[in-house]
Amino acid sequence: MKETEGFEISAHRAPSEIHAKVQGCIFTNNEFEKLQEGKLAVDIEGTKHQISEPIGEGECKHLYFPFMIGISEPSHSKKELKELLEENEKFNNLGDNFKDYIEKEDSDSEDEVELGG
């Protein structure tokens, strides 16, 4: 298996807590397989991930798509992913008010990232 072949996970606003840290990350095929099996997996940045719910199953709105490591351009910059993660941490503190928060934020920006999952 070529190490240049892998998968990128999509990223969206208000992900489930389980997927908040893994969204937008890129994995080699081998590591992605481990991730989906609930095993410890390492992304191409060297960050370790372990999730209890596979990407793309159940209520999850995440997608994954083929990514050529070192060739393809990531869909999201590190800055964007960091902002999504920080926003998600705010949601956890806001509880039931988080949807109001998103609507308010959306009226201020042209962010096209979808909710849920």
Ligand SMILES: [Zn+2]
């Ligand atoms: Zn998800």
